[in-house]
Amino acid sequence: MLKKINVDQLTVGMHLKEFCGSWMEHPFWRTGFVITDPKDIAAVLGSSIKEVWIDTSKGLDTSGSTPSVTEAESEAQVEQQLQQLAATDQRELAPVSIGAELERAAKICFQSKQAVISMFQEARMGKAVDIGGAQQLVEDISDSVARNPGALISLARLKTVDDYTYMHSVAVCAMMVGLSKQLGLDEAQTRSAGMAGLMHDLGKALMPMEVLNKPGKLSPAEFNVIKTHPSEGHRLLSSGDKVDALVLDVCLHHHEKTDGSGYPKGLKADEISLFAKMGAVCDVYDAITSNRPYKSGWDPAESLRKMAEWANGHFDGKVFQAFVKSLGIYPIGSLVKLTSGRLGVVVEQTGKSLTTPSVKVFFSTKSNLRIPPEVIDLSLPGVTEKIVSREDPAKWRFTDLNELWSGFNKTHW
Structure with a gap:
């Protein structure tokens, strides 16, 4: 049974179903969990969130006489709220200048990084991956790209070496959204592609940190370890509920190459899905334009030139051409x-x-x-x-x- 309560009614043992507010207003990247730590309650109380939904069938109920509501009633209430929000939608999806979008994109980058860090930490602790809480994050990234494609994509490139693993996921998410729009994919496919970009490297959560952050070339043995991250990520995502097959596909196959020299399965050309081909392009571009422990990132325009040299055998030609069009021959920062x-x-x-x-x-x-x-x-x-x-x-x-x-x-x- 779902019930909406004030945040000051929260207690340890309750199943927190949903926050009544934007994901950017609270410190949790996901919902749908049982509260086990009083610090989580303190974090909610310290945010601007005033009300939450709890599921009394999966956790404790309130001790007072607050009336509960049926799931159908709660869905009707939520639907009414969504309609009200739609009537006063302030997302401003009309195109804006990069200057107008940069501050908003910077806030999204910061919040996104925190969410990805949390996901990686939970994966390292062996918890099942719940990507439901990331849906709104992908929505906000997609909206930013719709307002100005260059702002968030370019800002995400300005990551520190220590933040690379996390901000790389955010950058690839944004580029997957931009590339999807360039390819003329529909809204549902675009959002799924964004989610795939956000989750594509989840398997790196299980890689040894000394190998992941090694400030130099990996040995053959170390590289073989890193090459397991697509399969590990696929396994982690498969353990969760209702993970889109498209997301699983990109996670497993974003290192495949059209000539069959990629991994983990050595797929060739048409054996690789469109979305995995998209993931390959976005993954490589962000990797080579970012500062890493062992090298400084390349200039964006020079990076596209290098990728064009590798395109035959590495990338799908049509996907790569669409990617260039989405960024420009001289991307921002060139x-x-x-x-x-x-x-x-x-x-x-x-x-x-x-x-x-x-x-x-x-x-x-x-x-x-x-x-x-x-x-x-x-x-x-x-x-x-x-x-x-x-x-x-x-x-x-x-x-x-x-x-x-x-x-x-x-x-x-």
């Missing part, structure tokens, strides 16, 4: 040289051409000096500037490229 000799960092895609993004110029190669930053939309009529080359940030030793395009002095998570 260092480029213009015809004037000025250097700039790509700050946003214009949507008019893959080769005409908005660029923030800040350096003159003619005078070899910094110049006042200026944003140039290369797609506008009358703009004669063009990108003539990609540039290697390491060569120029610029340390503030990420600050230039994001406006952040440091990452927010």
Whole structure:
């Protein structure tokens, strides 16, 4: 029997079915669990959540005379609430500039990282994986990508070495959503693809930390251990309830290659599903553009060029082409040289051409000096500037490229 109660009525032993509020308002990544620790109650009381649903058939009831409701009645109430929310929906899914979306995307990144950390910790403790609580997280990531594809995807790339495993899942989730939209997949497929991206590396929760974070090349034996993470993740997800087959597929097969040289099963071409092919592209891009214990991340534009070289045999051609279109040939954060000799960092895609993004110029190669930053939309009529080359940030030793395009002095998570 479901019952809505005030949070001050919570006690140890109750089955917490659902929070009455956004997942960003409370410290738990999932619901549907029996409260066993008083600290969990304290955490709820410390949040802005005022009411929760409990399931008295799976845990303790309240000691007072608060009337319970049937499941049908509770569903009717929830449906009414959802309709009211829909009538006053403030999600603002209309396209916005990257500047307008960055702060919101940063908050989503922070909350998402905490959720993924919790999922990994529970997996390490041997608990069954419940991905139901991650549905709203994927929803918010998808909404951010709908408002501005570049904001969250680019911010998620700015992860620290220590956060890589967790933020990598968030980044791949966002890219899977963006790629799904580019491929014209429907809303349900897009959300499932996002969930698959979020869960694809869950098996790394069971990998030895000394191997996972080794600051150097793995030995053959260590690599064989790491190669078990897709199967381990698939096993973990399979132990949960109602996990989408698409999510399981991407978790198990995101390291397969079209030429059959991937793992764990050495699948080839059409033996690999569309969604696993999508996962492979998104996984590799975030891996090579991120700082790792053993190397610094590559420039985004250079990373796409490298992936294009590997595409024949590694990636599906159509999926890779759609991926490039979703990010742009010069993704946000790329260092480029213009015809004037000025250097700039790509700050946003214009949507008019893959080769005409908005660029923030800040350096003159003619005078070899910094110049006042200026944003140039290369797609506008009358703009004669063009990108003539990609540039290697390491060569120029610029340390503030990420600050230039994001406006952040440091990452927010």
